[in-house]
Amino acid sequence: MSLFARHDSPVIGALFFLLWGPILWAGHLTIAYGGQALLCTLAASSADFDAATAIRLLIGVTTLASGLASVFGAVVPRLPFRLLLRRRPVDADDGTLIGIMRLLSALASLGILFAGVTTAVLPVCAQGR
């Protein structure tokens, strides 16, 4: 079949590759937001539980981990590509997929960074109004 590319990409792998950044962003948001809500509830019920430190720690670690992974995807996309699609990028189509993935990862890194930084500045568990 010379009409078509010689390789076959694994679909799930390709999907995770394309959505590398957004998936990290979603995971980060879930852990940061959900974790905060749960920890604040726990803090409200027991006096000797230091919610602020726990939350800062949790958000700090997840931000660092997901942020780095996301930046990594934007800078060296070839590695995730080989990991997830189990081959090297060869043609223009691969280039397009990589381009899309890099930009998405870059955007996601910004999102992760911003959500992480806000925790450093704002009081935790305080009500908005």
Next chain:
Amino acid sequence: MRIWKTPTGWRLPTAVNNTVIGLLYIGAAFLFFVLAGILALVMRIQLAVGDQRIVTQELYNQLFTTHGTTMMFLFAVPAVEALGVMLLPQMLAARDLPFPRLSAYAIWAYVIGGLVFFSTIFYDLAPQGGWFMYPPLTTTQYSPGNNADFWLLGIGFIEISAIAGAIEIVVGTLRTRPPGMTLAKMPIFAWSMLIFAGMIIFAFPAVILATMLLELERAFGWPFFSAELGGDALLWQHLFWFFGHPEVYIIFLPAAGLVSMMVPTFAQTPLVGYRLIVVALIATGFFSFGLWVHHMFTTGIPTLSLAFFSAASMAVSIPSGIQVFSWIATIAAGRERFRMTVPSLFILGFLFIFVLGGLTGVMVAMVPFDWQVHDSYFIVAHFHYVLVGGMVFPLFATFYYWAPMVSSRMLSERLGRWTFWLMFMGFNVTFFPMHIVGLQGMPRRVWTYPSMMGWDLLNTISTIGAFIIAAGVLVFIIDLARNFRFGQVGPDNPWGAGTLEWLPNDVYSTRSIPLVRSREPLWDQQNLAEEVKNGHHFLPGAPTGGRETVVTTAIEAKPQYIIQMPGPSWTHLFAAVFTAAFFLLLTIKAVTIAITCGVLAVASCLIWAWQLDRPGKGEVDIGGDIRVPTYITGPQSHSWWAMVVLMLVMGSLFIAYVFSYLYLWTVSPDVWAPDGSPMPPHVAYPLLSAGLLVGGVALLALAYRALPDPGKRSWEAFLLLVLASCAMAAAVGIEVWGHWITGLRPDASSYAAMVYMAALLTGQGALAVIVLCLFAGARLATRQMDRVRRVTFDNAFLLYAYTAGQGLFGLLLVHGFPRLLV
């Protein structure tokens, strides 16, 4: 080709081809637009000057609720899905979407359910809670009567039809692309529909769960939302806006995708920044989910989370900005001057209005500002700029642009210009003043206002504007009536576009399915139209002798197999009628007839499914020296894919449930076991239940090995299927029984309701699994299922494994979490 002939006369409703039912779909959506628009006119007449008494407060509440609900659920989402059904197969040069009867079913269900829902406004039965139906306003205490139930069941039902459409679209865009159209060459509209469908899959289950919970509370008193028993009305808001915010983008993304298809044609140059646009679409799709809490800025969420979401609100405007710049760059890069046609006018109008709406959106996203304008007419103005600008204008551009594809005549450029200018002027005259009255303090959802507030003049202007819009829509309808003729004998490619839907077309799409080598094949591949017409590409004949199309691989688009597609039928139509009847009769509490209809609906589905899964016809030649099979099972097959997508939907529903469980715990830990309720039963119960679930999967694995050779029967496999069904039923039964004997009752507290809800969700899946297993057993007994022809078995197995997994997870949560708290 005779096989694709549309049934005529009284058999017309049995048609399933996308070109026919797509028209029905879009026509119905447009009808709902007009109907909801008429309600808007009534509201505007009432508000034209202060102190009017034309409609009562009650009717006014029903009017805006029905208007909002109809526009969002019966017009915007279905219109977009309709365009997907109509345009996608043509753009992908596929003969049809992979499950023609499923889309036909979804469409009929929507048409019938929608019409009944809308008609409640005439009987004073429409709900009054506003389109987002916040409890406690919508609980039985404040809304007795059936009004809210109509909303809940009607909308729940229409969402199911939207999900059916989404499954179709995902499998269609990924698997029925023409050979050579790799993922990186897919038209932008297909990308946007893919993301649209993905968003529906994750967003709609949240609101389906919300409607289920509220209906359970209204009908049986399970206290999910009432505070006295540990419920929380905010839970509804969370679930609703988890869907509601993406909803705006669910509507907007495909519209943007359509614009990205039209702009290059009028500029006669490929889209500038194809990658950027794909990035923007995906990013919007994701980020919009992060936004849900911004709708509750004023309800007292911790400041920290507020900061997250304020940022996310702004971030989501970046991708929209990218798209706008991309379009402008394309227009500027044009080989010739941008052609000023009616579609291009509507596109420019869209850009203007949408950008304004985006600006006010950024204003609303700034937290303190939001406190001021929350629930004022400023918000009404903002979301109409976004929705009408972002969706209605592109839709009209679409009507004018793609009419020649379905009609034998183009729509009139002269009348079209009238339509555009009336709608554009009218729109701004109506909604611009609303910003000002909003800032002056006029609240939304008021049925009248005192004359001395100085709001009269601006309101009068708004009302006049609304009638100008109506005049524009009227001109469009006249244009349609005068110029629209069915049948494809019009010019093949009147705008000189580059994508496949402009190839010479018939009801079955193109004569042969082209080999694609670029994003604009019609521009880059000379003579493609001729070649395709003369059958020089793939599948010029009908090697299986029935309706069929080529299925290709998801990323590289290599031909993989031929899918045999079903033709016209009454079964899906009956299924739709009876499902609609089931839901609506349930609303008026006619339980016996409702259940009869439910059973009939299931029966119709079974007969429908019985006719599917026809045996393969061996390998066939599709042209270009390529031979492919005509039957395939396992992870490559389209039915497997549809099943996986369905499992994603069920998974999202379940995650929304887990979220609700934990959320209610954070709100009222005091009703949770061990403090306020009996502890869950002895661990033997969940263990036995879990054992049965795992055992059931094992039984099916054995059944798989026992599948007979083609043409044979296997009573062993049959028996295993029946046993597995029993295991599933017993697992759910034991779980419910265990809680019951501890004295826990679902209406006792929000905790209890949540406990039984887990079993209910698993039970729902279990019911489907049992029906499917028994169905597979029947196929086995009639020699229609074997080692080779085993799609039915695969489906039953997949669903079984999923349901068992979900059940295990539910057991872990319900029995484990309270023990953690001890």
